[in-house]
Amino acid sequence: MTRILTAVLAVIAAAFFVQFPCSAEFGSEELYGALPDEAREMLDESGITPQGGAENIKIGDIWEQIISVFTEQADKPLTMFAAVTAVILLASVLSGVSDTSGGQAAGVYSAVVSLSAAVVVSSYLSDILSVAGTAFNAASDFMLAYIPVFAGVTAAGGHTASASVFSAAALTGIQVLSRLTTSVIIPLSSCMIGISAAGSLDPDLNLDRLCEGIKKFVIWGLGLIMTIFLGILSVQSVITASADNAAMKTLKFAVSSAVPIVGGAVSDALSTVSGSLSLLRSGIGGFGIAAGACMMLPPAVTALCYKFLLFAAGVLSDLFGCGSAGKIIRSGENVMSVVLAALACIFVFITVSSAILLAFCRS
Numbered sequence: 447m448t449r450i451l452t453a454v455l456a457v458i459a460a461a462f463f464v465q466f467p468c469s470a471e472f473g474s475e476e477l478y479g480a481l482p483d484e485a486r487e488m489l490d491e492s493g494i495t496p497q498g499g500a501e502n503i504k505i506g507d508i509w510e511q512i513i514s515v516f517t518e519q520a521d522k523p524l525t526m527f528a529a530v531t532a533v534i535l536l537a538s539v540l541s542g543v544s545d546t547s548g549g550q551a552a553g554v555y556s557a558v559v560s561l562s563a564a565v566v567v568s569s570y571l572s573d574i575l576s577v578a579g580t581a582f583n584a585a586s587d588f589m590l591a592y593i594p595v596f597a598g599v600t601a602a603g604g605h606t607a608s609a610s611v612f613s614a615a616a617l618t619g620i621q622v623l624s625r626l627t628t629s630v631i632i633p634l635s636s637c638m639i640g641i642s643a644a645g646s647l648d649p650d651l652n653l654d655r656l657c658e659g660i661k662k663f664v665i666w667g668l669g670l671i672m673t674i675f676l677g678i679l680s681v682q683s684v685i686t687a688s689a690d691n692a693a694m695k696t697l698k699f700a701v702s703s704a705v706p707i708v709g710g711a712v713s714d715a716l717s718t719v720s721g722s723l724s725l726l727r728s729g730i731g732g733f734g735i736a737a738g739a740c741m742m743l744p745p746a747v748t749a750l751c752y753k754f755l756l757f758a759a760g761v762l763s764d765l766f767g768c769g770s771a772g773k774i775i776r777s778g779e780n781v782m783s784v785v786l787a788a789l790a791c792i793f794v795f796i797t798v799s800s801a802i803l804l805a806f807c808r809s
Contacts, residue, residue: 642777
């Protein structure tokens with residue numbers, strides 16, 4: 447009878463270990479398929495897979511990747527800076543001409559400079575807004591594949607309550623952030639340049655504060671949403687992780703006590719399986735965090751380049767006394783601040799939500 451029971455347990459364990467790698471491999475294919483080509487290439491170059499590899503990443507490798515992305519993405523921001531600088535120099539020349547031709551000509555020259563700066567800045571920033579919108583959609587699509595796989599491995603390891611809480615909070619959070627960025631933030635960012643151009647044409651409108659208000663509203667709104675979702679996820683994870691750990695210990699004790707002769711061996715095997723699933727969960731979690739970085743890094747570096755060069759262009763406009771163009775440039779800088787805040791929020795949400803589940807479900 448003992449031999450029969452041992453054989454049955456061995457067959458069950460063998461079937462589990464054979465079936466689980468297959469399901470894990472299927473999950474890996476799903477995760478890779480949900481990634482954009484550029485992010486997939488970056489992960490392949492770094493040797494990161496859902497089975498592991500993220501633990502071998504060094505700070506030097508990260509800096510090399512950032513520098514590589516910077517060199518690839520810096521062409522358009524530099525071209526924009528050159529075009530804006532040309533507009534500022536032209537405005538300086540026109541300012542000298544207008545001083546000798548009367549006040550009516552000065553208003554015309556100011557309008558021409560404002561519209562020229564608006565056309566140059568908006569034409570280049572529309573590209574980064576499109577790239578950022580694509581990155582937001584890609585992150586949303588990836589999370590729809592990543593969350594079920596990550597939560598499924600966590601549930602298979604005995605943390606069913608934590609997995610269900612993570613799935614609900616993470617899916618809701620990423621959908622809210624994705625809808626907010628694509629439907630609200632990107633359109634508002636596109637409108638900020640036009641609002642600033644209108645304000646520069648008629649200084650009495652004083653629309654600069656409206657652009658500043660939109661920027662603060664978006665950044666504070668994103669911070670509030672992040673605080674709410676991550677706070678709820680943290681509190682619920684603390685509670686459910688304790689319950690899951692207690693349930694797992696109870697199960698091990700019950701198996702060890704209730705099953706005669708081989709109960710201790712079955713309990714040890716359960717601990718081994720739980721440890722193996724914990725390693726796999728760590729690999730998938732690290733892969734998800736690395737994938738989020740690879741999706742957000744290129745548009746973030748490009749937006750940072752635009753922001754820095756727009757700041758430099760704004761300094762030039764102040765030096766040459768070109769206030770009308772300076773308003774457009776500062777508006778473009780505010781747009782890049784909004785885009786960077788949105789990209790950072792998506793990445794932080796992916797990272798922190800994954801890290802919370804990894805931290806509280808360690809056994």
